[in-house]
Amino acid sequence: MNLRIFARISPLALVSAIVLTLCSLSDCYDPMDPNGNITVTFDIYKWTTDGYMVRVTIQNYHQYRHIEKPGWKLGWTWARDEVIWSMSGAFAAQQGNCSSFKFQIPHSCKKNPVILDLIPDASPENRSEDCCHGGLLSAWAIDPSKSFSSFEIQVGNLEGSSTGHAPLNLTLMAPGPGYTCGPLVNTDPTVSSDIGGRREVQVFRTWKSTCIYSSFLANKAPVCCVSLSTFYNPRITSCPTCSCGCKDAGPNTSFCISEGTALPQSDALSDTDVVQCTNHNCPVRVHWHLKNNYLDHWRVKLTVSNYNYKRNYSSWNVLVQHPGFGQSVITYSFNSSILPTVGLEDEVALFWGIDYYNTELLQADKDQLGSVTTEILLKKDMESFTLSNGWAFPRRIYFNGESCQMPLPDNFPVLPNGSLSLNPSPHLFLLLTVTLTLKLVNSWF
Secondary structure (H helix, E strand, C coil): CCHHHHHCCCHHHHHHHHHHHHHHHCCCCCCCCCCCCEEEEEEEEEEECCEEEEEEEEEECCCCCCECCCCCEEEEECCCCCEEEEEECEEECCCCCCCCCCCCCCCECCCCCEEEECCCCCCHHHCCCCCCCCCCECCCCCCHHHCEEEEEEEEECCCCCCCCCCCEEEEEECCCCCEEECCCEEECCCEEEECCCCEEEECCEEEEEEEEECHHHHCCCCCEEEEEEECCEEEEECCCCCCCCCCCCCCCCCEEECCCCCCCCCHHHCCCCEEECCCCCCCEEEEEEEEEECCCEEEEEEEEEECECCCCEECCEEEEEEHHHHCCEEECCCEEEEECCCCCCCEEEEEECCCCCCCEECCCCCCCCEEEEEEEEEECCCCCCCCHHHCCCCCEEEECCEECECCCHHHCCCCCCCCCCCCCCHHHHHHHHHHHHHHHHHHHC
């Protein structure tokens, strides 16, 4: 490459290229959620004497990844000398140095403001339309009506003829790291309806950015693991040892407490995972139990257990990749939905709690774990009716969007020694038909 051309490439462009390369090599693209992202939109809908009014919308398009407590934080760097005169629906975390303003004092003079959401019971004078969810955003597949949030800003301190400059270096914490946002670019102005949908109204200018998630960039320790059991084998396949770190592995592992030990009362631990000491040391365990094998369906019991003494999981969800989801699925105590995927042989099902019943996975206490459970009926595909080769077990499980540590296939519960193949036999069905017919004839006489 010509050195003069190389020298013209900005450091920001180089960093962006490196990030995109890392994403392509890690997990920024998720085949179980190919269109998952968070889109940030700036809509300028009114000009002022020294700036503009803008509506900012954060839209979560992830099918199963939601934003939980303590909520999102949105940041950027102003392109010029902009200030925030006022806000509704959210607030800037810092006012900054506003000493150059003698009369009207801006809401924030920070060059790189950080914006936080207001709580749901914010006073009416501070609210805006579609605002104030405490920073929480639902996953798109679970509740689209709660998957977005908006706030409004009066931006000023620009020349009177300015048409605005897109903010730079957009960042999103949701609530921790892991998201990489592209630059805000000009797009077609947002159009909305008015007068009962009879009139279209268009904003003056729209900038958009797409933020994508990578667990590689988030650098999170695993938060969950999977254990397995079946009706045909008394052996339980437990979570892999040290799935989420071991007690003596180092200072960055979860702090654990042996069963029966008094819990710490220090407020300093209120935001720290304090889990029960186990062989896996995970805050959450997902257990898959193949409970019954009927003529035309399977019955599975799915249990999610919380080993965390310090944290409830609100609006939890579990994502399961399993070959049986290609057939009819009935779930009794959870909501469920089959998600569209790209490039996966097996179907993927999303499970989450029922409102006012089990949307909260409660924290553990000294007497018992917090847990939620359901039974699932899986209709059999008679062309692949088998228990061999691990068919009965999930391929992958995610909890709240994070991959759970699975046991190795070699450790899955196996069929008892000497058992016959469970593939359907024509003779077996003939014998069953004759038996049922004889019973029916006898009942007539």
